[in-house]
Amino acid sequence: MAALKSAASLLLVLNFCMYGVVLGIGGWAMNRAIDHGFIIGPDFYLPAHFSPIYFPMGDAATGFFVLFALIAGVVGAASAIVGLNHVRSWHLDSMPAAVSAATIAWSLTLLAMGFAWKEISLGFRNAKLRTMEAFIIILSATQLMYIISIHGSTARRNP
Numbered sequence: 001m002a003a004l005k006s007a008a009s010l011l012l013v014l015n016f017c018m019y020g021v022v023l024g025i026g027g028w029a030m031n032r033a034i035d036h037g038f039i040i041g042p043d044f045y046l047p048a049h050f051s052p053i054y055f056p057m058g059d060a061a062t063g064f065f066v067l068f069a070l071i072a073g074v075v076g077a078a079s080a081i082v083g084l085n086h087v088r089s090w091h092l093d094s095m096p097a098a099v100s101a102a103t104i105a106w107s108l109t110l111l112a113m114g115f116a117w118k119e120i121s122l123g124f125r126n127a128k129l130r131t132m133e134a135f136i137i138i139l140s141a142t143q144l145m146y147i148i149s150i151h152g153s154t155a156r157r158n159p
Contacts (some may be wrong), residue, residue, distance in 0.1 A: 004149050009087050011146040016080035018139050023073040025132040029066045032056065058129050059122040065115035065129075069136055072108035076139065079105040086150070099150055106143040113140045 036056040053063030079101035086098035116133040119125055125133075 004152050005087065005090055008083070008146060008149040011142055011149060012080055012083045012087060015139060015142055015146060016077060018135050018142070019073045019076035019080065022069055022132055022135050022139070023077065025128050025135075026066050026070040026073060028128065029055065029057070029062075029132075030070065033063070033066070058125040059119060061115050061119040061122055062125065062129065065112060065119050065133070068108065068112040068115055069132060072105065072112045072136070072139075075101075075108050076105040076143065083146070083150075095150060099147060102143060102147050102150070106140070106147060109136060109140045109143055112136050 033055045037054050053067060055062040055066065058065075079098075082101040083098045086094040113136050116136050119129065120133060
């Protein structure tokens with residue numbers, strides 16, 4: 001049981017740090033998109049294929065990927081904070097909150113991972129976006145392992 005608690009603690013710290021990196025790169029991408037996006041004035045017309053989620057770097061999937069990666073990053077960091085409370089007490093009363101927050105973060109991470117795969121298949125992106133794609137794909141696996149480690153600890157306690 002102590003091994004599961006230490007594994008959950010390690011995964012919790014790893015996921016929190018990785019979600020922080022995703023938030024940092026996603027914040028940079030969002031800031032760049034806002035600063036270098038379309039500027040529409042009274043004498044300008046919208047381009048024919050205007051998208052409200054336009055990003056000056058990357059491809060057509062970049063806007064959706066960055067948006068959902070930011071949402072997954074915020075929810076994932078919040079779930080790590082809730083998980084810290086559970087790992088600290090390691091009691092059945094704190095487990096439902098930790099598991100539900102981690103599951104919601106994992107589902108949003110999977111959604112962002114789907115857009116990452118689409119962005120990879122389209123093929124035009126810079127190194128920072130490739131880094132964020134890799135972190136999201138790795139987080140989808142480590143977040144699932146964290147959820148499994150929490151459930152494994154309760155399965156052994158309850159006959």
